[in-house]
Amino acid sequence: MPPPRILFLDQSGALGGGELYLLDVARAYANTSHVVLFEDGPFLDRLRAEGVSAEVMEVGESVHAVRKEAGPRALLSALPGLTQAVCRLAHRARDYDLIFANTQKTLFMGGLAGWWSARPVVWNLHDLLSPEHFTATTRRLAVWGANRLASHVIANSQATQRTFTDAGGRLPTSVVYNGIAPAPFRAVGPAEVAHQREQLGLGAAPVVGVFSRLAPWKGQHVLLDAVATLPNVHILLVGDALFEGDDAYAAALRRQAEEQGLSDRVHFLGFREDVPTLMRTCDVVAHTSVSPEPFGRVIVEGMLAERPVVATRAGGALEIIDHGATGWLVPPGEASALATTLRDLLAAPDRTRSVAAAGRRAAEARFSPTQMLLGIDRVFQKICPTSSPIPLPDSVCSSDHVCKQT
Ligand code: UDP
Numbered sequence: 001m002p003p004p005r006i007l008f009l010d011q012s013g014a015l016g017g018g019e020l021y022l023l024d025v026a027r028a029y030a031n032t033s034h035v036v037l038f039e040d041g042p043f044l045d046r047l048r049a050e051g052v053s054a055e056v057m058e059v060g061e062s063v064h065a066v067r068k069e070a071g072p073r074a075l076l077s078a079l080p081g082l083t084q085a086v087c088r089l090a091h092r093a094r095d096y097d098l099i100f101a102n103t104q105k106t107l108f109m110g111g112l113a114g115w116w117s118a119r120p121v122v123w124n125l126h127d128l129l130s131p132e133h134f135t136a137t138t139r140r141l142a143v144w145g146a147n148r149l150a151s152h153v154i155a156n157s158q159a160t161q162r163t164f165t166d167a168g169g170r171l172p173t174s175v176v177y178n179g180i181a182p183a184p185f186r187a188v189g190p191a192e193v194a195h196q197r198e199q200l201g202l203g204a205a206p207v208v209g210v211f212s213r214l215a216p217w218k219g220q221h222v223l224l225d226a227v228a229t230l231p232n233v234h235i236l237l238v239g240d241a242l243f244e245g246d247d248a249y250a251a252a253l254r255r256q257a258e259e260q261g262l263s264d265r266v267h268f269l270g271f272r273e274d275v276p277t278l279m280r281t282c283d284v285v286a287h288t289s290v291s292p293e294p295f296g297r298v299i300v301e302g303m304l305a306e307r308p309v310v311a312t313r314a315g316g317a318l319e320i321i322d323h324g325a326t327g328w329l330v331p332p333g334e335a336s337a338l339a340t341t342l343r344d345l346l347a348a349p350d351r352t353r354s355v356a357a358a359g360r361r362a363a364e365a366r367f368s369p370t371q372m373l374l375g376i377d378r379v380f381q382k383i384c385p386t387s388s389p390i391p392l393p394d395s396v397c398s399s400d401h402v403c404k405q406t
Pocket residue numbers: 015016017018020211212213238239240270271272273275295296297298299301
């Protein structure tokens with residue numbers, strides 16, 4: 001019996017958290033599977049560089065124009081493009097056992113293609129279907145579509161699972177946390193950290209890093225407000241404006257840094273591929289989202305880097321951090337509370353060191369790539385019982401201590 005043949009779908013060509021997750025999953029099924037994106041970009045290059053068969057399917061501007069808050073008019077004008085894309089996807093899907101929709105837009109297109117080609121559809125829910133993130137109409141539409149077009153929902157946290165069922169989701173759901181390989185974090189030694197500090201001109205200054213795309217709900221402005229009250233502390237802002245409308249926020253952050261006299265203490269580093277090294281360069285890793293985070297890969301990564309992590313108390317962060325034991329939680333959007341916690345952490349490195357070590361152990365035990373792949377494969381096995389379980393790749397086993405125990 002071969003492993004299942006999966007047609008993975010994602011609309012984005014950018015490297016957001018959902019795409020980095022899909023990269024790891026698709027790599028594990030690379031021998032039998034294929035990825036279709038609706039947009040060109042660095043995600044396509046990364047997939048191909050890592051040996052995953054992938055293509056961009058042209059869907060036309062009208063389909064791209066259907067966004068979270070788009071109304072019936074946008075949907076109507078996208079109809080011809082959508083129908084064409086669904087036809088092509090259905091044709092492609094005939095060579096696969098199941099369709100894996102990694103985003104909401106692909107749930108609809110993949111769902112219709114699945115119905116047409118008689119292939120089951122798994123929807124990976126990376127979003128909180130809550131009023132902070134989506135209008136009531138979009139939420140109803142997503143759940144209505146999932147109930148009719150998909151067979152199973154994989155939720156990236158209990159928080160996202162709850163919003164699906166609370167909104168009327170009736171499908172079987174499984175929570176599968178993102179798994180992140182600890183090896184790249186372990187590999188960063190003091191020499192690389194010293195080199196990085198020198199390159200960034202940090203001297204001996206305390207450094208707080210935030211590692212998220214620049215978007216208003218990611219709350220980088222709150223960290224600027226907090227650090228404005230902490231003399232000498234430097235900020236690494238790692239990440240870029242990845243999605244439409246976020247450029248204005250990036251510009252506003254630069255203005256804010258200037259107005260608050262922080263320009264020489266705030267380092268805008270853009271999108272970086274060396275997140276493990278940069279995290280190990282920080283004294284504290286901050287997660288500042290002002291709306292609940294669906295999961296929060298960066299929180300787990302900060303723990304794997306064995307750095308004290310401060311995250312906002314909402315959504316998936318509550319499932320990752322045990323406050324005071326493996327990290328710290330602060331109220332979202334409250335710069336003064338964040339400043340107080342940062343001041344305390346920077347002043348007591350001995351106490352924070354033991355919590356950071358406990359955080360690393362917890363992250364390695366609970367968010368391993370092996371557990372993630374086994375969780376996903378369990379869903380695939382239920383849906384395609386004639387396929388064999390996934391052979392865990394050496395690359396996962398070599399970087400993942402849990403593998404050796406399973
Ligand atoms: N990331 C990255 N380079 C950057 C900024 C972020 O590779 O410059 C990665 C980060 O390490 C994490 C992901 O982007 O793996 C963000 O995932 P998260 O779940 O935190 O947020 P999302 O983008 O899914 O909202």
